[in-house]
Amino acid sequence: MKTAVFSARRYDQSLLGRANQQAGHELVFIQDRLTRETAALAAGCPAVCVFVNDVANADVLTQLQAQGTRLLATRSTGYNHVDAEAAARLGIEVVRVTDYSPYSVAEFAVGLLLAVNRKICRASARTRDGNFELDGLMGFDLHGKTVGVIGTGKIGSIFARIMAGFGCTVLGYDRFPTPPFEALGGRYVPAEALLAQSDVVSLHCPLTPDTHHIVNAQSLASAKRGCILINTSRGGLVDTDAAIQALKTGHLGGLAIDVYEQEASLFFQDLSSTIITDDCIQRLVSFPNVIVTGHQAFLTEEAISQIMQTTLDSITAFERGEPLVNRIPRD
Numbered sequence: 001m002k003t004a005v006f007s008a009r010r011y012d013q014s015l016l017g018r019a020n021q022q023a024g025h026e027l028v029f030i031q032d033r034l035t036r037e038t039a040a041l042a043a044g045c046p047a048v049c050v051f052v053n054d055v056a057n058a059d060v061l062t063q064l065q066a067q068g069t070r071l072l073a074t075r076s077t078g079y080n081h082v083d084a085e086a087a088a089r090l091g092i093e094v095v096r097v098t099d100y101s102p103y104s105v106a107e108f109a110v111g112l113l114l115a116v117n118r119k120i121c122r123a124s125a126r127t128r129d130g131n132f133e134l135d136g137l138m139g140f141d142l143h144g145k146t147v148g149v150i151g152t153g154k155i156g157s158i159f160a161r162i163m164a165g166f167g168c169t170v171l172g173y174d175r176f177p178t179p180p181f182e183a184l185g186g187r188y189v190p191a192e193a194l195l196a197q198s199d200v201v202s203l204h205c206p207l208t209p210d211t212h213h214i215v216n217a218q219s220l221a222s223a224k225r226g227c228i229l230i231n232t233s234r235g236g237l238v239d240t241d242a243a244i245q246a247l248k249t250g251h252l253g254g255l256a257i258d259v260y261e262q263e264a265s266l267f268f269q270d271l272s273s274t275i276i277t278d279d280c281i282q283r284l285v286s287f288p289n290v291i292v293t294g295h296q297a298f299l300t301e302e303a304i305s306q307i308m309q310t311t312l313d314s315i316t317a318f319e320r321g322e323p324l325v326n327r328i329p330r331d
Helices: 010-023 058-066 084-090 102-117 120-128 154-165 179-183 191-197 217-222 240-249 279-286 301-320
Strands: 002-005 026-029 047-050 071-074 093-095 146-150 169-173 200-203 227-231 252-257 290-292
Touching: 002 010, 010 026, 010 301, 047 301, 058 084, 071 301, 084 093, 093 301, 102 120, 102 154, 102 200, 102 227, 102 252, 102 290, 102 301, 146 154, 146 191, 154 169, 154 179, 154 200, 169 191, 191 217, 217 240, 240 252, 240 279, 279 290
Parallel strands: 002 026, 002 047, 047 071, 071 093, 146 169, 146 200, 200 227, 227 252, 252 290
Antiparallel strands: none
């Protein structure tokens, strides 16, 4: 099946192309994001494959449908970038990657926590310049601290298990509690109690209207002073302006994010020779206790291989008229 693959980075083209050798689909790789302006590039493609920062709103989906697109496959678990109601109305099936290596994101979140707590990035930059001074590099033991996990699905539970292995007390908040989290010693508490008691808060929930800016000025004010916030889920979970204010007052002791609510115009491209006009991201990277990475937590060989294979399997199933086991939930 002819498939337009948007936001196709080099690794996408290499690994998706390799996985497609057996499936035999006609893949059209497009480096640009899917937007209203680029949707025309998918003309004549029954399937369109997108990523997290592609735009799949009603206008774009209407244009795709008029061009013959009948399947939208997103190379991600989250699908907040897709207007699911518009897709259903237009008769476009939407599939996602329901499961890939949850260890990739959980382990990266732990890496971010260690890096921001122990000032590893600052220390490395110093030593490259021949500065072996230790002033300003003080961190704290994770052993004996309380770690709050917001969102205790597969990724959140794995992160919690690793933190329990460090000797941390693990608290959880989720609208849908899971036995695996409790089995590893985690204890569910209300969100307010989690924030008030936690030395570290890590976000592992999907972005929905209910979770948008779940971390905001009010929730940060109720958080334990000096806590570290980790976000490897979706940028929209955090009100960036509120986080900046909390950093400025010292109420937030550190911030490590792999996602950013305005990342669509920044991430997955080289802007090192340009002037970045996003004042929020510029302010964030100016703080010595902030680490920002470019949405790479999922980027392991195991995770990418599973993402590519699942995506191709969904396209093949659609082409054959078989059940779409990875179709997004419908109301």
